[in-house]
Each structure stands twice: as structure tokens, then as C-alpha cells.
Amino acid sequence: MLRKIIKINEELCDGCALCVNACHESAIGLVDGKAKLLRDDYCDGLGNCLPVCPTGAISFEEREALEYNEEEVNRNIARSNALKQVEKDLAEKTTVNPQIQEAKPAMHQHHAGGGCPGSRAMSFANQDVATTAPTQAARTANPSELRQWPVQIQLVAPHASYFQNANLLIAADCTAFAFGDFHQFMKNKITLIGCPKLDDVDYSEKLTQILSMNSIKSVTVIRMEVPCCGGIVHAVKTALSNSGQMIPWRVITIGTDGTIIED
Numbered sequence: 001m002l003r004k005i006i007k008i009n010e011e012l013c014d015g016c017a018l019c020v021n022a023c024h025e026s027a028i029g030l031v032d033g034k035a036k037l038l039r040d041d042y043c044d045g046l047g048n049c050l051p052v053c054p055t056g057a058i059s060f061e062e063r064e065a066l067e068y069n070e071e072e073v074n075r076n077i078a079r080s081n082a083l084k085q086v087e088k089d090l091a092e093k094t095t096v097n098p099q100i101q102e103a104k105p106a107m108h109q110h111h112a113g114g115g116c117p118g119s120r121a122m123s124f125a126n127q128d129v130a131t132t133a134p135t136q137a138a139r140t141a142n143p144s145e146l147r148q149w150p151v152q153i154q155l156v157a158p159h160a161s162y163f164q165n166a167n168l169l170i171a172a173d174c175t176a177f178a179f180g181d182f183h184q185f186m187k188n189k190i191t192l193i194g195c196p197k198l199d200d201v202d203y204s205e206k207l208t209q210i211l212s213m214n215s216i217k218s219v220t221v222i223r224m225e226v227p228c229c230g231g232i233v234h235a236v237k238t239a240l241s242n243s244g245q246m247i248p249w250r251v252i253t254i255g256t257d258g259t260i261i262e263d
Contacts, residue, residue: 004045005065010034012057014227018234019049019058021202025073026080030197041066042073054230145186153194154201158209165215166190170207170236171222172229173198178258185222185252196231203232207239211247219249225261 008019008028015033027042028035028049035057037043045068050058148162153170169189176182176193194203210216221236223229233251240247253262 001067002062002064003067004060004062005040005043006037006045006047006049007059007061008035008037009057009059010036012055014055014057014230015197016054016228016231017197017200018052018054018231020200022049022052024048024077026076039066041069042076044068044070044073052234054234055227142183145183145189146191147186147188148190151191151193153192153203153206154199156192156206156210158206158213162190163210163214163216165217167217168192168210168219169222170194170219170232172196172224172232174224174229175222175254178224178256179222179254179260180258185220189220194232196235197228203235204238204242207235208242211239211243211245216245216247219247221249221251223251223253225253225255 006027013034015030015035017030017035019035020028020030025042025044027037027039027044029038030036031038043065045060047058047060050060148160150156167189169186169191171182171185171191171193173193173195179185196203211219219236219240221233223232236249240249250263252260255261
């Protein structure tokens, strides 16, 4: 049938995946780093993906296409939700072996509990290098500025106590590897990281919760100069707007050569 449907210009597409997250029908996916309309019958022609595209790569066209199949879309959504629930249930059932837990050093004893150990909330007190033994001091000449765990945006709990009255650092994954002295940005901040191109999730939802539920003092965003990193800036802007909070924020851009090219 002849109908209105989206069209994606692959030359303009930067692979940011914002349209993938915006398409509730899962009609769009990333193929070889470019957004692609995967199924005509999943596209309802309403264009929720258009306003989120930072490069203007998406437009409407009228052409012969399969009719929008709402019934199949709903089945696909149900399958996806069921899979996510199974993954969630498995994560919640994962527990630490008691015998292994008892064998851990005393400093870790207070972190016992269910769920994935990698997503268990922790806060750290920075160790004073001057009071450590010489061999240990040599190993920690540049001590970590990390103040909490976990750091992945997808894993943190919005109500975690370390968010109260915190200065937030929200960084794209690659920035810590590109910039040699990255921990200078982390000092006295709660650090969150993510990759808007690889993570199939809308960061703005979690960030909105964090900003709304806690008294956040400031937000610093660190991104790479590559276009797909614009997704993390967009998520922060959206979260700030949705939360209704007036919070000072700034963006630092790191070049692929490891230099600061914009602050």
C-alpha cells in the first residue's frame, strides 16, 4: 500500500542511536554503525524518531510499504518485555556464596547481600597515601578519585545516599581512556559513565530520577569530539529539563588525540 513512512539518509547518520531509543515499535536498529529501518510494518509513520536526530538524517517519504502491523508490534514488545523481566529476575536471584563471602577481607564484609556484586552500591573514603607503607604508596602515587560504586548509569540506584548534595560527573566511556589525567575531573564528584551508541537505553530517564530525587549541586558532562557522543549531552539536557531543577552544568569535550578541545 502507498503510505507515509520514515526515510533515513545513511550519509547524514552519525550512529548516535537516539532514534533507536525513541522508536517504541523497534522499527529502527543500528546496522554497521548506521540507523536503518528494519521493518516497514513496524513503522507507524508518526515520526517520534525525527525530533531526536541531531543531524537531520530522518525524514518522511510516501512510498509502497507494508501496512503498519500493530498486532505484531505489540507481540514483539511483549516478547521484549518478557525477556527483560527474565534478565531482571535472574539478576535479583544472584547471590554471593556465603563461604566465599566469609573468606573476603574484613573491609568488604559490610557489602554482603543479594543481587549482582557489580551493581551493589558502595561509597569510598579516599586513602591517605602518606600513611601507607612505602611499597603501597609507590603503587598509589596517583590515588583514585572514585567515590562510589557502581559507576555505570544503568546500574546506579537513583535513591543511593551518595547522590545527596553531590556534584555529578557524567562521562562517555571513552573519555577516561583518551584523557591521561582523567581523575582530576572526578575529584569530589560522583562519577557516572555510559555510551549512548552501545547502550540500548534512554539515559535521560535514569538521570531525571537522580536529579529529581536528590539535591544535586552541579553537573559536569565529559564527551568525546565524535558525533555519537552528542547523545550523552542530549540525555543530560533532557533530564535537566524534565526534572525542573535549576542546576549549573557544563560540557567538556575531549579530542581523539586526548586533548581538551572545548570547555
